[in-house]
Amino acid sequence: MVENPIPEKEVYADNNATTPVDPRVKEAIQPFLEEKYGNPNSMHSRGREAREAVEEARAKIASLINGEKEEIVFTSCATEANNHALKGAAFSKKGKHIVTTKIEHDCVLNASNWLEEQGFDVTYLEPDKNGFVSPEQVEEAVRDDTILASVMLANNEIGTIEPIEEIGELLEKKDILFHTDAAQAVGKIPVDVKKLKVDMLTLNAHKMYGPKGIGGLWVKDNVKIDSLIHGGGQEKGRRSGTENVPYIVGFGKAAKIAESSLKSDRKKLNKISGKLMELIPEKVDNVVVNGPEDVDRRLPGNTNFSFHGVEGESLVLRLDSKGIKASTGSACASESLEASHVLKAIGLDESLAHSSLRMSFGRFNSIEDVEKIREVLPGEVEKLREISSM
Numbered sequence: 001m002v003e004n005p006i007p008e009k010e011v012y013a014d015n016n017a018t019t020p021v022d023p024r025v026k027e028a029i030q031p032f033l034e035e036k037y038g039n040p041n042s043m044h045s046r047g048r049e050a051r052e053a054v055e056e057a058r059a060k061i062a063s064l065i066n067g068e069k070e071e072i073v074f075t076s077c078a079t080e081a082n083n084h085a086l087k088g089a090a091f092s093k094k095g096k097h098i099v100t101t102k103i104e105h106d107c108v109l110n111a112s113n114w115l116e117e118q119g120f121d122v123t124y125l126e127p128d129k130n131g132f133v134s135p136e137q138v139e140e141a142v143r144d145d146t147i148l149a150s151v152m153l154a155n156n157e158i159g160t161i162e163p164i165e166e167i168g169e170l171l172e173k174k175d176i177l178f179h180t181d182a183a184q185a186v187g188k189i190p191v192d193v194k195k196l197k198v199d200m201l202t203l204n205a206h207k208m209y210g211p212k213g214i215g216g217l218w219v220k221d222n223v224k225i226d227s228l229i230h231g232g233g234q235e236k237g238r239r240s241g242t243e244n245v246p247y248i249v250g251f252g253k254a255a256k257i258a259e260s261s262l263k264s265d266r267k268k269l270n271k272i273s274g275k276l277m278e279l280i281p282e283k284v285d286n287v288v289v290n291g292p293e294d295v296d297r298r299l300p301g302n303t304n305f306s307f308h309g310v311e312g313e314s315l316v317l318r319l320d321s322k323g324i325k326a327s328t329g330s331a332c333a334s335e336s337l338e339a340s341h342v343l344k345a346i347g348l349d350e351s352l353a354h355s356s357l358r359m360s361f362g363r364f365n366s367i368e369d370v371e372k373i374r375e376v377l378p379g380e381v382e383k384l385r386e387i388s389s390m
């Protein structure tokens, strides 16, 4: 039995913001913070020991997405990987047009906005009411000068799994680079870069029980893009800077565990989110379920509701005081107190977008957590509605 890092009385329902570190990952990291302190670029035995560990981790991560070891470039996070993919492709190819969607993570949207300031044209595709964009929309949007399309694999707020394989097929025929942000998907659903027909894929460790501050960009071997960070030439010149050995080792361990437990984790998580999506509308009036209903097209463990007349932030704070950790919109958007761009893009008005609650579950949750949420949530929604009607 793996020890559960979540305190006994806590319901941690914010796994899309970050997952707790799996104790097996922590154990794998520890020696690299202590006696295995070498720089992987040193020639002596301490250096070689660190290099071996980095390369082993690289192989485990590549195996999880059916890529080749040499195609993984380590980055500091998924934000950096997405910036690398977009800016690296934009500046290395001829052409000036990029296609993306309105429901990407802020790091893709803000990198795209910045590219527009540098003279590139960006088309932002509108999703349907469940967050899907279609291959037909992509086909209509691409032009003769399109360099790149970037469409996320799974949305962090409403869990929509985009039809990446179909879009990949289409773009392959047109010889346009295709990037997908799979930060929320890898480790939770099967991800196979060959099947998806992508050229670049972003991933990170802290959404799959690894440490924060380490990510990666998978770049298909025949694809050459510019580097963002220049320096000593690490990562074959693609991303300079001494490798974060302990966290890379942790990332590798997390990938290895994910490969063996993906099926059982997914089954449990679908059960938890499915049960909650059934229960909440039964127990609470005037609630909207955001995102797709079909479990096969939704990230396992993701739920997102809007409660009419309730401010999402107030609800998060009240739940927190009862031991339930959830969030409104995405972790980054929550700080700005702006309504989620994703919920607005799928057609929610400002007020409903402000009244959203995302509960996202992970490996260390159990079906009993649903019971605790059922006991607490309806009453808290009711109290907030009473307060706002006073």
Ligand SMILES: Cc1ncc(COP(=O)(O)O)c(C=O)c1O
Pocket: 016, 017, 076, 077, 078, 079, 080, 105, 107, 152, 154, 155, 156, 181, 182, 183, 184, 204, 213, 214, 215, 330, 331
């Ligand atoms: C879909 C998606 N992409 C990118 C990121 C950014 O990840 P990181 O925190 O590793 O920069 C997140 C984090 O919430 C995410 O959900």
